[in-house]
Amino acid sequence: MKSSAELQNLLNEHIKDFLPDNDFKDVLLYSLIPAGKLFRPKLVHALAHDLGQLTQNHFYLASSLEVHHTYTLIHDDLPAMDNDDYRRGKLSSHKKFNEFKAILAGDALLNISFGLLSSIEHKSLNTLLKLYSEYTGAKGLILGQVLDLENSIHSIESILEIHTLKTARLIQLALEGSYLLTDSQIDQKIISNLGLAIGISFQLLDDLSELTEDINDHELKINPFINLNSKSLFTILNKNLDTIQQTLDEYNLNESSKIMNEYFFKMSKIIQDGEKEIQKRIQGFLFSNLKL
Amino acid sequence: MKSSAELQNLLNEHIKDFLPDNDFKDVLLYSLIPAGKLFRPKLVHALAHDLGQLTQNHFYLASSLEVHHTYTLIHDDLPAMDNDDYRRGKLSSHKKFNEFKAILAGDALLNISFGLLSSIEHKSLNTLLKLYSEYTGAKGLILGQVLDLENSIHSIESILEIHTLKTARLIQLALEGSYLLTDSQIDQKIISNLGLAIGISFQLLDDLSELTEDINDHELKINPFINLNSKSLFTILNKNLDTIQQTLDEYNLNESSKIMNEYFFKMSKIIQDGEKEIQKRIQGFLFSNLKL
Numbered sequence: 001m002k003s004s005a006e007l008q009n010l011l012n013e014h015i016k017d018f019l020p021d022n023d024f025k026d027v028l029l030y031s032l033i034p035a036g037k038l039f040r041p042k043l044v045h046a047l048a049h050d051l052g053q054l055t056q057n058h059f060y061l062a063s064s065l066e067v068h069h070t071y072t073l074i075h076d077d078l079p080a081m082d083n084d085d086y087r088r089g090k091l092s093s094h095k096k097f098n099e100f101k102a103i104l105a106g107d108a109l110l111n112i113s114f115g116l117l118s119s120i121e122h123k124s125l126n127t128l129l130k131l132y133s134e135y136t137g138a139k140g141l142i143l144g145q146v147l148d149l150e151n152s153i154h155s156i157e158s159i160l161e162i163h164t165l166k167t168a169r170l171i172q173l174a175l176e177g178s179y180l181l182t183d184s185q186i187d188q189k190i191i192s193n194l195g196l197a198i199g200i201s202f203q204l205l206d207d208l209s210e211l212t213e214d215i216n217d218h219e220l221k222i223n224p225f226i227n228l229n230s231k232s233l234f235t236i237l238n239k240n241l242d243t244i245q246q247t248l249d250e251y252n253l254n255e256s257s258k259i260m261n262e263y264f265f266k267m268s269k270i271i272q273d274g275e276k277e278i279q280k281r282i283q284g285f286l287f288s289n290l291k292l
Numbered sequence: 293m294k295s296s297a298e299l300q301n302l303l304n305e306h307i308k309d310f311l312p313d314n315d316f317k318d319v320l321l322y323s324l325i326p327a328g329k330l331f332r333p334k335l336v337h338a339l340a341h342d343l344g345q346l347t348q349n350h351f352y353l354a355s356s357l358e359v360h361h362t363y364t365l366i367h368d369d370l371p372a373m374d375n376d377d378y379r380r381g382k383l384s385s386h387k388k389f390n391e392f393k394a395i396l397a398g399d400a401l402l403n404i405s406f407g408l409l410s411s412i413e414h415k416s417l418n419t420l421l422k423l424y425s426e427y428t429g430a431k432g433l434i435l436g437q438v439l440d441l442e443n444s445i446h447s448i449e450s451i452l453e454i455h456t457l458k459t460a461r462l463i464q465l466a467l468e469g470s471y472l473l474t475d476s477q478i479d480q481k482i483i484s485n486l487g488l489a490i491g492i493s494f495q496l497l498d499d500l501s502e503l504t505e506d507i508n509d510h511e512l513k514i515n516p517f518i519n520l521n522s523k524s525l526f527t528i529l530n531k532n533l534d535t536i537q538q539t540l541d542e543y544n545l546n547e548s549s550k551i552m553n554e555y556f557f558k559m560s561k562i563i564q565d566g567e568k569e570i571q572k573r574i575q576g577f578l579f580s581n582l583k584l
Binding site: 017018019020022024025028075078080081098099100101103104106107108110111112114115116117118119120121125126127129130132133134136137138139142143145146149 | 309310311312314316317320367370372373390391392393395396398399400402403404406407409410411412413417418419421422424425426428429430431434435437438441
């Protein structure tokens with residue numbers, strides 16, 4: 001299995017062909033490097049390994065998903081969207097450069113994410129390209145962004161719909177895409193449901209860790225765990241964690257388990273640190289019930 | 293050969309699969325329908341016909357390019373970009389809806405344009421996908437948008453660079469993409485140069501017709517034909533028109549010739565109507581020297 005540094009190096013190598021020879025290159029690289037936790041590339045990699053068929057094709061898909069994820073962050077941060085001045089501890093793209101460069105950098109990375117698929121030599125390329133566009137497009141991730149921005153008050157159902165579209169679809173694409181580039185006989189629906197469960201848990205845990213950070217920074221923003229019946233959200237989170245555990249065990253997806261355990265361990269540390277403070281605000285439920 | 297209405301119907305049919313079942317669908321369709329002059333789809337179609345191998349694949353490419361072109365217009369019109377309130381005689385997307393919906397509609401159409409390629413069943417799919425991303429991405433069309441917005445004063449060289457990247461690349465893609473989906477033995481470089489010449493002429497004629505309209509509306513904006521040595525631009529225009537004529541003749545590209553003649557006839561009408569007014573402003577060169 002490749003380390004984060006190796007995955008980052010592969011990404012750098014893969015995108016070279018798509019970058020211009022002028023200042024705009026720096027705008028693109030500013031958001032891409034250093035990468036985030038490379039969660040999606042790691043999942044592509046781990047599942048292919050678990051299915052016994054890790055190939056060069058998987059690394060192109062992994063790079064593509066990281067580039068795609070980065071474009072969504074740049075556009076999410078724009079003034080007309082979430083209007084965030086910071087991302088990953090540094091100025092967001094439109095604050096560092098300007099708004100038109102951030103819009104065009106997002107467009108360029110979205111474009112490159114599809115261009116990277118051109119290096120995939122596999123009979124499933126057509127199927128993968130269709131799934132990619134469906135999961136990330138106007139019926140998938142982008143629709144999630146629209147729904148998220150359309151209303152500031154959400155029900156539990158609408159939170160789950162937004163998390164499904166905006167977060168889970170890209171994680172499902174990592175797993176289903178990785179699967180499509182193997183000859184695995186497992187039902188694709190199993191892989192899809194695993195991706196959905198990981199995506200939902202990932203986003204709910206992210207909401208929880210943000211809550212922790214906000215409490216530590218004494219600046220509590222809107223967070224579904226405060227505004228809604230948080231007991232229901234914990235129940236949903238635990239149900240999804242169960243699905244993940246059962247699927248990983250049943251199909252012996254050991255490398256994928258490692259990626260998930262690494263992530264859950266990190267999240268549980270963050271959340272437990274803020275647990276007491278959070279308990280004061282979330283009534284009727286103890287964090288210790290959360291089976292991380 | 294299919295009519296504009298038939299090409300529009302095919303486009304409507306092709307994009308159905310990618311559209312969501314809610315209001316966001318209307319945002320996407322607002323900019324797509326009615327389509328513009330469908331110049332790029334018509335070129336795909338005509339060249340494939342001329343090369344004797346018009347297939348279903350070509351119609352997917354044609355639809356893809358129209359969808360892609362539409363995304364560039366939506367993003368070009370944004371306040372942080374050209375800040376245009378109108379497009380094709382109606383409100384631009386961000387004025388009709390709002391800014392975040394226009395950004396996301398552009399993203400969605402960019403995404404769909406790649407998704408449409410998934411229906412292409414041809415050994416050149418990888419090559420086409422690579423070329424598509426290269427010509428429309430950070431080294432191509434998008435770089436043209438960056439350069440266009442970076443400076444308000446341009447030299448003749450920089451105008452030509454911007455026209456090459458921002459306009460010609462997508463027209464080259466229409467022709468080279470169409471060519472790649474046939475077994476033609478013509479050198480791809482010939483097709484590429486034809487696309488470049490069409491792209492440059494197309495944009496210079498568009499600048500001229502805009503100049504005509506601006507004069508009629510008594511609101512003269514920045515236009516390269518006024519600000520620069522217009523004689524040089526006319527010389528360049530004529531040189532490119534020669535290349536187009538010679539290539540179309542030499543390779544018997546008769547349907548492609550029809551598309552170009554149709555376009556040139558329309559443009560010459562617009563330009564001749566405003567000729568006298570323009571002559572007053574552009575010294576030392578007569579429009580009648582323009583060999584349309």
